[in-house]
Amino acid sequence: MSATPLLHVRALSARYGSAQALFGISFDLPTNSAIAVLGPNGAGKSTLARTISGLIPATAGTIEFNGTNITRHSADKIRREGLIHLPEGRGVFARLTVMENLRLALAVDKVDRSEAIARAFDYFPVLAKRRKQIAGTLSGGEQQMLSLARALMVNPKVVIADEMSLGLAPKMVDTVFDALTAARQEGVSVIMIEQFAGRAIQFADHCLILQRGNLAWSGPAHKAGDELLHRYLGSATAA
Numbered sequence: 650m651s652a653t654p655l656l657h658v659r660a661l662s663a664r665y666g667s668a669q670a671l672f673g674i675s676f677d678l679p680t681n682s683a684i685a686v687l688g689p690n691g692a693g694k695s696t697l698a699r700t701i702s703g704l705i706p707a708t709a710g711t712i713e714f715n716g717t718n719i720t721r722h723s724a725d726k727i728r729r730e731g732l733i734h735l736p737e738g739r740g741v742f743a744r745l746t747v748m749e750n751l752r753l754a755l756a757v758d759k760v761d762r763s764e765a766i767a768r769a770f771d772y773f774p775v776l777a778k779r780r781k782q783i784a785g786t787l788s789g790g791e792q793q794m795l796s797l798a799r800a801l802m803v804n805p806k807v808v809i810a811d812e813m814s815l816g817l818a819p820k821m822v823d824t825v826f827d828a829l830t831a832a833r834q835e836g837v838s839v840i841m842i843e844q845f846a847g848r849a850i851q852f853a854d855h856c857l858i859l860q861r862g863n864l865a866w867s868g869p870a871h872k873a874g875d876e877l878l879h880r881y882l883g884s885a886t887a888a
């Protein structure tokens with residue numbers, strides 16, 4: 650086991666104005682691993698993602714990424730260091746073409762441009778066919794692929810995928826999971842936020858369950874059985 654985890658989060662808290670949304674969350678993301686972050690609506694999953702990726706400030710606690718304390722780093726800097734957050738929703742520039750969307754993702758990252766574009770098309774061949782299409786006219790699933798391609802093409806160390814499968818047809822959900830599985834094989838670590846737990850647990854090594862901004866349970870994903878999920882998430886989300 651590697652001594653230093655890729656991501657080391659300790660006692661992390663965050664708030665929106667006077668409302669505290671995260672209460673002292675601690676967890677490690679080992680190198681080459683995946684964590685499923687589960688919890689009911691409003692539990693703080695997206696807030697955890699936003700705090701780690703620098704979109705909102707931590708009010709207490711620390712985040713170490715690859716041995717560096719990034720707690721006060723800007724979102725841009727954190728992204729350049731290799732931690733990419735895919736926020737809930739599609740996150741593409743609707744009026745630009747597929748190719749322009751891909752090129753823009755490269756503007757802030759020092760990677761070989763043609764290699765990165767080739768990597769994007771390897772992950773999602775359909776995007777190569779649609780490279781000149783305006784992104785806003787892609788299907789929801791294709792937009793999700795484009796969003797994921799923009800993240801994976803820059804060879805990130807960690808991807809935080811927030812509700813990637815939300816609203817997608819089952820076949821598209823398969824495509825998204827296949828791409829994330831391929832990314833893991835390339836050494837990308839993943840923090841997967843999901844309201845629907847079953848697939849996330851199959852995908853991940855570890856599992857965190859949040860409840861009202863607190864860490865309610867954490868452990869190996871295979872130990873997050875039906876009874877536990879039912880207790881924290883209710884029947885609708887344990888599927």
Ligand SMILES: Nc1ncnc2c1ncn2[C@@H]1O[C@H](COP(=O)(O)OP(=O)(O)OP(=O)(O)O)[C@@H](O)[C@H]1O
Pocket residue numbers: 665668670688689690691692693694695696697844
């Ligand atoms: N921009 C914001 N301003 C104020 N409060 C917010 C904001 N975003 C989230 N919150 C509040 O913070 C708490 C945690 O929300 P968060 O979006 O992190 O939950 P979540 O677990 O991701 O939920 P969901 O599954 O519904 O996306 C909730 O009480 C929510 O109302």
